[in-house]
Amino acid sequence: MVKHKPNPDDRSDNVENIQSIIVHTIENMEEAEAAMVHGNAKDVADIEAKNERRRVALDALRSEVKEEAQARQNGATE
Structure with missing residues (x-):
């Protein structure tokens, strides 16, 4: 039986993604x-x-970019 090892959480390119x-x-x-x-x-x-839903999603995405950038600045890339 083969056990699969989960991939590590690589957040290094989250901001760009x-x-x-x-x-x-x-x-x-x-x-x-x-x-x-x-x-x-x-x-x-x-x-x-649909575009209104997209605007809401964009707000959340922009907030996530800020969080990821802050985490990157603090050295949290994983």
Whole structure:
């Protein structure tokens, strides 16, 4: 029987990964807003609701970047 060893928690690139997610989320929001001109009222309402959820997620991601950067500064990379 083979026992699997869990991978260590490597947080060294978390800030960059989260920043990449933020950039992609903003791009998705912009693309969705551009698509609203082609949508009907329901589509527009759905896009607006989704973008609002994205804004909330962005706030959380930005907060997480700050926490990860602080942890990195304090030497906590694992």
